Amino acid sequence: MPEGRKIKVLVCKPGLDGHDRGAKVLARALRDAGMEVIYTGIHNTPEDIVNTVIQEDPDVVMLSMLSGAHNALCPVIMEKLKENGINDVLVAVGGIIPDEDKPFLEKHGLKGFHGPGTELKTIIEFVKNNLKR
């Protein structure tokens, strides 16, 4: 890692989900941990997210989902990332993710699954320890 390197994180909310308090708190916490955080707001489509990843070249993508649509949207995002040859980005999903959905999402390469009540410290450590480049 070159000395000036900063961890760059993309925080976004895929799909029809307007509850972004969690995403904002997370963005703020990661900022305070010295990372450069891009927040793209609510109602992002998988295309939006993948295009942003292509242009911004982040180390981490954090998807905040409370809508229950994770099983539908996350695999699409992973698929599109793969189509674009992006395989060195850590993709995490958090919010309301029921335990029984985790194996399915894990199979598609998603990590994290931090839910309500998770200490911010835990998420910051998770990001630092799971970078792919």
Place this chain on the structure above:
Amino acid sequence: MDYSDLIERLLNNEPRAAARLITIVENDITAAEEIINSIYKYTGNAYILGVTGAPGSGKSTFISTLTKILVEQGKKLGIICVDPTSPLTGGALLGDRIRMKEHFTLNNLFIRSMANRGQLGGLARATEDVIKILDVYGCDIVIVETVGVGQSEVDIFKSAQTVAVLLQPEVGDDIQAIKAGIMEITDIFVVNKMDLPGTDRKVAEISQMLELESSFKYDSNDFSKEFTKIRKWTPEIVKVNSKTGENFDIFLEIVDHHKNFLKETGIIESYEKNRIKNETLQILKHKLAKKVEKLISSNSEIEKYINLVMDKSLDPYSMANLIIKLLGIE
């Protein structure tokens, strides 16, 4: 490191290559040197438009609307959004994309958020390099949105051919308009949010300020002679509504007008010279600062000097002169 593959892909207009090269020049100045060295000969095709203004004046929304129009005209656009880095933690929250959401999926558009990483002046250290990469990537226009500025973050006018400053009605009085700094580097004043009351008053204040400016031209000293573009061009004022796109046609006409003005008067050439001089000066400052830091941390003489300064038998200015001697660049 060998960057020839990435550069090859950049020349083939591959967005991921552009993005990765930008990451590299942001993080590693030695690599930036190598990359710019190989791509410099391909630069110079993009027109650089700077957009600056106070926080909340509507820069991102303005750029978003402008983008829509320019992309519809078939232009390929690069947008660089600079946001501030926290001086305490070194982190940054980059939120300009939220207001540019409509355009996420467009092919002929490349948006990149940058943290200023502590650099004053409204831009990041690597902004110049990122402009070059987007230039080589084939952008016709590169729009640079600065950090939301106060009154003296004026570095943008050293990088951009045309600088637009966004103002809003009902904020600031007429004294703000004659203060030095941001108002002096502007080519186009954009009074945004023209649907709000007070717009015409704002326009009147600016035009009064500009009249004063033109009647006091004699006070140009060496510094202002160097940046002749602000002396010869009379800034234009336009009121717009970024939500509806009202008057954006007028804004674009003025940009064209300014572009032609620079070309016809030959000012573009002296502008280019100044830009190169400024950029090189920045690089030199950075390199020399690194050298000095290294010297100070490694040279045993320095410790002696510091003790002398503590004893008051030497002062900091004289110590600085001694260090310049040690560097051998007097």
